[in-house]
Amino acid sequence: MTHPEPDPVPVLALEGVSKSFGAVRALRGVSLQLFAGEAHALAGENGAGKSTLIKALAGVHRPDEGTVLLDGEPVVFHGPADARDAGVAVIYQEPTLFPDLSVAENIFMGRQPRRSFGRVDHRAVHAATADLFRRLGVDLDPDQPARGLSIADQQLVEIAKALSFDARVLIMDEPTAALTGSEVARLFGVVRSLREEGAAVLFISHRLEEVFALCQRVTTLRDGAWIATEPVAGLGEDDLIRRMVGRDLDELYPKLPAEVGAVALSVRRLTREGVFTDVSFEVRGGEIVGLAGLVGAGRSEVARAVFGVDRWDGGEVEVAGKPLKPGAPSLAMAAGLALVPEDRRAQGLVMGMSIERNIGLTGLRATSRAGVMNRGSERSRAVDWAVRLQVKYARLGDLVGTLSGGNQQKVVLAKWLATSPTVLIVDEPTRGIDVGTKAEVHRLLSQLAGQGVAVLMISSDLPEILGMADRVLVMHEGRIAAELDRAEATEQSVLAAATGVTGRAA
Amino acid sequence: MTTTMEPVRVAVPASRGLLDRVLKMRELAILAVLVLMLAATQIDNSAFLSQQGIKDLLLNATILVLVAVGEAMVVITRNVDLSVGSVLGITAFAAGDFLQGGGNPLLAVVLAVALGAGFGLLNGLLVSIGQVPALVVTLGTLYIIRGIDSIWIGSREITAGVLPTGFIDFGHNGLSALPYLAVLAAAVLVAVAYFLRNYRSGREFYALGSSPEAAGLAGVPVRRRILAAYIACGALAGLAGALYLARFGNVDSGTGSGYELTVVSAVVVGGVAFTGGSGSVYGVALGALLLTSINSVLPSIGVSSVWVQAIDGILLLVAIAVDRILALRVAGILRKRAAETRSARHG
Numbered sequence A: 001m002t003h004p005e006p007d008p009v010p011v012l013a014l015e016g017v018s019k020s021f022g023a024v025r026a027l028r029g030v031s032l033q034l035f036a037g038e039a040h041a042l043a044g045e046n047g048a049g050k051s052t053l054i055k056a057l058a059g060v061h062r063p064d065e066g067t068v069l070l071d072g073e074p075v076v077f078h079g080p081a082d083a084r085d086a087g088v089a090v091i092y093q094e095p096t097l098f099p100d101l102s103v104a105e106n107i108f109m110g111r112q113p114r115r116s117f118g119r120v121d122h123r124a125v126h127a128a129t130a131d132l133f134r135r136l137g138v139d140l141d142p143d144q145p146a147r148g149l150s151i152a153d154q155q156l157v158e159i160a161k162a163l164s165f166d167a168r169v170l171i172m173d174e175p176t177a178a179l180t181g182s183e184v185a186r187l188f189g190v191v192r193s194l195r196e197e198g199a200a201v202l203f204i205s206h207r208l209e210e211v212f213a214l215c216q217r218v219t220t221l222r223d224g225a226w227i228a229t230e231p232v233a234g235l236g237e238d239d240l241i242r243r244m245v246g247r248d249l250d251e252l253y254p255k256l257p258a259e260v261g262a263v264a265l266s267v268r269r270l271t272r273e274g275v276f277t278d279v280s281f282e283v284r285g286g287e288i289v290g291l292a293g294l295v296g297a298g299r300s301e302v303a304r305a306v307f308g309v310d311r312w313d314g315g316e317v318e319v320a321g322k323p324l325k326p327g328a329p330s331l332a333m334a335a336g337l338a339l340v341p342e343d344r345r346a347q348g349l350v351m352g353m354s355i356e357r358n359i360g361l362t363g364l365r366a367t368s369r370a371g372v373m374n375r376g377s378e379r380s381r382a383v384d385w386a387v388r389l390q391v392k393y394a395r396l397g398d399l400v401g402t403l404s405g406g407n408q409q410k411v412v413l414a415k416w417l418a419t420s421p422t423v424l425i426v427d428e429p430t431r432g433i434d435v436g437t438k439a440e441v442h443r444l445l446s447q448l449a450g451q452g453v454a455v456l457m458i459s460s461d462l463p464e465i466l467g468m469a470d471r472v473l474v475m476h477e478g479r480i481a482a483e484l485d486r487a488e489a490t491e492q493s494v495l496a497a498a499t500g501v502t503g504r505a506a
Numbered sequence B: 001m002t003t004t005m006e007p008v009r010v011a012v013p014a015s016r017g018l019l020d021r022v023l024k025m026r027e028l029a030i031l032a033v034l035v036l037m038l039a040a041t042q043i044d045n046s047a048f049l050s051q052q053g054i055k056d057l058l059l060n061a062t063i064l065v066l067v068a069v070g071e072a073m074v075v076i077t078r079n080v081d082l083s084v085g086s087v088l089g090i091t092a093f094a095a096g097d098f099l100q101g102g103g104n105p106l107l108a109v110v111l112a113v114a115l116g117a118g119f120g121l122l123n124g125l126l127v128s129i130g131q132v133p134a135l136v137v138t139l140g141t142l143y144i145i146r147g148i149d150s151i152w153i154g155s156r157e158i159t160a161g162v163l164p165t166g167f168i169d170f171g172h173n174g175l176s177a178l179p180y181l182a183v184l185a186a187a188v189l190v191a192v193a194y195f196l197r198n199y200r201s202g203r204e205f206y207a208l209g210s211s212p213e214a215a216g217l218a219g220v221p222v223r224r225r226i227l228a229a230y231i232a233c234g235a236l237a238g239l240a241g242a243l244y245l246a247r248f249g250n251v252d253s254g255t256g257s258g259y260e261l262t263v264v265s266a267v268v269v270g271g272v273a274f275t276g277g278s279g280s281v282y283g284v285a286l287g288a289l290l291l292t293s294i295n296s297v298l299p300s301i302g303v304s305s306v307w308v309q310a311i312d313g314i315l316l317l318v319a320i321a322v323d324r325i326l327a328l329r330v331a332g333i334l335r336k337r338a339a340e341t342r343s344a345r346h347g
C-alpha cells in the first residue's frame, strides 16, 4: 500500500488547546495536526481527554484557550454544523440517533437530497442509504426505525452517517467498540480508500491492534496533557501502553484458579420465541463461564431473560436450587443475581443523576431503614466502589453523563458489584475500557470468583473469553452450539462453533 | 491482542416502511372509530347526517382542527403551548374590535394571525432562550394573555350585529355541505402536513422532538426550529380566533377559556406523542373531528351532554393505551424480523 506524502499544511489542527469543565481540566495546551492522506490515532486512558479533543475539533466545545486551524488558518466553529460545512465528519463515542425516525432519515438529517422547490427527495434518501449500507456490508433496512437497534447496529448507522458526505476530515471516536471482526475489516477498507483519496483521519480505539493496523501516526494523551506524537511504524504495543499509563502494565488476564462449588445458576431449556431456543447451562460458584458468539447470536437476550428484564416462553431458571419467577428483576436481585447490561446509556445508568446516586440505586434496600434513605451510608458505599474501580471523577455528586465513556462503564460495574451478588452476569464488561483498567476489571472478576461468586461473562473479545473463562459456552443463532473446557477452548474451536461450522446443534 | 469473530450477515428482503405503516395504522384506527360512531348515530337518527348535519359537524371541527394542527407542531418538537386558548380569545376580540370600527375583513384576519404569531414568538423566545420547561412558560403566558384580555376588554363584548354581513356569511356558508371555513382549515392542514413531510426544516421538527441532543450534534438549528414551531402555533391560533369570530359572532373576555385542554386532547388522541418526534397532523385533524363529533353525537342519540367530558377523557386514555400496544407490536415485528434473518441464514 502506498501513502501519498503528507501535505506540509495540516488540513485541520489544534494549537495549544485547553478546555476545563468546572474543576476538571480535560485538556491542557494540546496541539495536534491532521494531514491529508494520513490516519492519525489518538491514544490515552479513560478520561485522558480524547473525546473532549474531538469535540473541540467538531465545534461541540469551544476551547477555553488555543485555536483550531483549518488549512492553516484559524477558525472558530460555532457549532457542529460549522464543522460539518468545513468538511469534518465525526462519529461520536456514544451513538446519538433519533429513535422515532427511520435509519435513512437519521443518516441524512439536515442534508437530505432535494428535488424541485426544495422538497426532500425521499427516494434518493432511501437509495443513498441502501448504497452506503452495501458499501459497508450492512444488512439494515433503511426504512427501519432507529429505536430498538442493537449497539452494534447503532454504531454502523453512525459510521454510515459519517461516510455519507465527502469529508475532508473523518474523525472516529471508538467506532469499533461494539463491532465484530468482519464489520471492523469492512470499515477499515472504506476508511483506507477514503484516506488514499486524500482524506485526513483521526481514530480512537482501546483495541491497540486496530491502531497499528489502520494508522500511520499516533498521539498520546495523559490526564489532558500531550505526551507524544510519533510514527506508528517501529512502535510496539508495550511502548504505547507505557506512554498512556506512565508505567508497565501487569498481566492482562490475571486468572486465578478457584474452588468450584455448588451449582449457583441453572438454566434449563430456556426459550424465547424468535430470539433463542432450548438454552441449557449451569454456572457453579467460583466459576467464570464465558458466553461467546457473534453479535446477534442471542447472548445478551439470554442474560436479560435470566435476570427477568424480558419474559421467556418456555423453560426454567434456578438460582441456588430455587426456581426464579420470570419477568421479575427485583426478585432476581433478591435471589442474589446481578446483571451488568451491555447498553450503559439506555439500560445501565441514569444520565441525569449523580455518580453516587447511580451506584446507590441498586442498594436502596441496604442503605435505607424503614424506607428512609441514609445518604451517609449511600455515600460511603459509592466511594468504596468508585475507588476500587478507579473511576476518574471530580466529585461524587457530578452527573454520570459528564464522565468519559470508559468511566461510565466503570460506574455501571460498581453499581452492580456493590450488591454483593452470588451470581454475576456481565455483558461486555470491558467495552470502551482502557487496557490498564481492563486488567483491573479482570482481576476483580477473578477475585469475585475466588470468593465463590458464580460469574457468567458475555464478551465479543475472544482473548478475554479465552483468558478468563473456566468454561466457554458458544452460542450460534439462538442456540448453545458448543460447550468447551478451558483446555479445549481455542480461537479456532470457539470461532468454528460460533459460525456454525461445528457444534452439537447446527 | 484482540481477535473478534466473524459474523454471518445475510440480507433479508426489506419490508417497506414499517414506520409509515404503523403511523397509517394509527390514523386508520381513529378514522374507523369516527366512521363507526357516525354510522351508528345515523342508524339511530336518520336526520343526523343531513346536509345541514354534515355541515355542522365540519363547522364545529374547523376551529379545533386549526389550533390542534398548530399545537401538534409544537408537541412534535417535544414542547407544549398551553396559551392557545388565551391567544384565540384575544385575537378574536382584536379582529372584532377592528371590524367594529369599520375595518376591512381580510385585514382583520391578517391582524389576528399577526397578533397570534407575536404571542407565539414570545412563547418561543421564552422556551428556547430561557431554558425553562415549556409547560411552565406557557402556563404563565396563558394567564398573562388572559389578564391583558380582561383588562382591555373589561365587560365589553362583540356581537354579530356590529360585524359586516359578508364576514358573518363567510363564517356560515359554503359549497353545499362543505363550509368555507372547513375548506380553509383543510388547506392549512394539507399545507402543514406537506411541509412537515417534505421539507428539511419540517423533518428537523421531528428530529428535534425525537432527541434534542442528537439534533444539536447533527447541526439542526434547535432554537430557530422551536421558535418557528411556536410562531406557527400562535399564528394558527390567531387564524382560529378570526374564524371563531366569523362563526359565532360573539366574543367576550372569557372566549377560549380552557380551550387548551381540548386542543391537547385532540393532539394526543390524534397520535402525536407527548414525548415528541412522532405522529402526523392528519391524525390530529381526525382526532379533532372525533372529539367535536362526540359533542354532536351524544345529544342526537339522547345522551345528556354531561357525559361529553367523561367520554372525552376515556377516549384520551384509550388513545394512550393504543399507542402503547402499537409500540409493543412494533417491537414484536422487529423481533420476528430478526428471527427471519436468522432462518434465512440457515437456508
Ligand SMILES: Nc1ncnc2c1ncn2[C@@H]1O[C@H](COP(=O)(O)OP(=O)(O)OP(=O)(O)O)[C@@H](O)[C@H]1O
Pocket (backbone or CB within 6 Å): A021, A022, A024, A025, A026, A044, A045, A046, A047, A048, A049, A050, A051, A052, A053, A093, A392, A393, A402, A403, A404, A405, A406, A407, A432, A434
Ligand atoms: N460535559 C462535561 N462536563 C464535565 N466534565 C466533563 C464533561 N465532558 C468530559 N468531562 C471530563 O473530562 C475528562 C475527559 O473526558 P473525555 O470524555 O474526553 O475522556 P476520554 O479520553 O474520551 O475517555 P474514554 O476513553 O473513557 O472515552 C473526564 O474527566 C470527564 O469526566
Ligand SMILES: [Mg+2]
Pocket (backbone or CB within 6 Å): A050, A051, A052, A093, A173, A404, A405, A406
Ligand atoms: Mg471518550
